[in-house]
Amino acid sequence: MSLLEVRNLHTELVTPHGTVKAVNGIDFQVSPGEVLALVGESGSGKSMTALSIMGLLPKNTAQITSGEIRFNQTEITSLEEKEYNLIRGKEISMIFQNPLTALDPSYKIGTQLVETIAYRRGIKKKEAVIEARQWLQRVGISDVERVLKSYPHALSGGMRQRMMIAMAISCRPKLIIADEPTTALDATIQKQILNLLKSINQEFNTSIIIITHDFGVVAYLSDKVAVMYAGKIVEYGNTSRILSAPEHPYTRGLIRSVPEIGNKGTKSARRRLSQIDGVPPDLMNMPQGCSFGSRCKEATERCFSHPPGVVSLGQEHLVSCFQREVKRSDAAG
């Protein structure tokens, strides 16, 4: 049974220049203990997807216009703020690229961590202090007392990210959403933080959605991958299958630009994606055909007339491309 099910989710942002279709009808699910990577170029809608799940979309400008998000069998898009607060931080936690945006600069780490644990777990401050120490140790912080007494800006980026992870896991959430958690860190610290996420996943069976540009991270951490392009998921499936035999021309382009992908977790495999020729469509003015059509070397006339549906290639491998429909019917015949 799925822990999280996202069905036909549409999220829009109203700007002075028009309405941005940031998330444009996506479907995916996450099982207990599973790690799903959301991957794609900048602006493809990964963060808006995460914020939609967290109920943290910018107020007044962004909203879910249709679709469903079911967490633990509960439809959460229609929850009141009060009800959302029972889930957010307790059952679903988020780790951001820059922990400073989520921490209050004027309070010591200890105060923020202890108060968060006490509030979310409904325990006394004294007990929360003990737990705070244990969690900081668990995320690999050795000088716990110094960290507890420090202000956020006094810690290194890696220490702040560990502290955010401690905060995120201290309530033993069922799902962690990590939005580019290692992008701002140097390579050695990146590896340590990825190892930490992996061990939390294994130790507590916590499901993780990892948002990344980096196919090295996808290969190292995820069981499934959803490739996003212009607010849609263009390919979805088992990570090893997609990395070894991608079917969507966009995924192929992304993977071709990282030749060392098979070399799991090595420094060279963690290179960022290089560019594919052309630019993504204007999300305020989407083309009537396939959104990747103008950049696709395989595009034919019908790719520009209407958008492709989703084709199942078996074993939970889904792709949204007219050319794969042909392949599938060939295989069937």
Ligand SMILES: Nc1ncnc2c1ncn2[C@@H]1O[C@H](COP(=O)(O)OP(=O)(O)OP(=O)(O)O)[C@@H](O)[C@H]1O
């Ligand atoms: N506050 C905002 N105001 C206007 N447009 C926004 C805002 N936030 C996001 N967008 C637009 O919504 C679309 C999706 O953005 P989103 O941040 O989800 O992409 P992303 O895939 O997470 O990109 P990145 O990897 O750069 O974080 C983009 O076109 C972006 O420009």
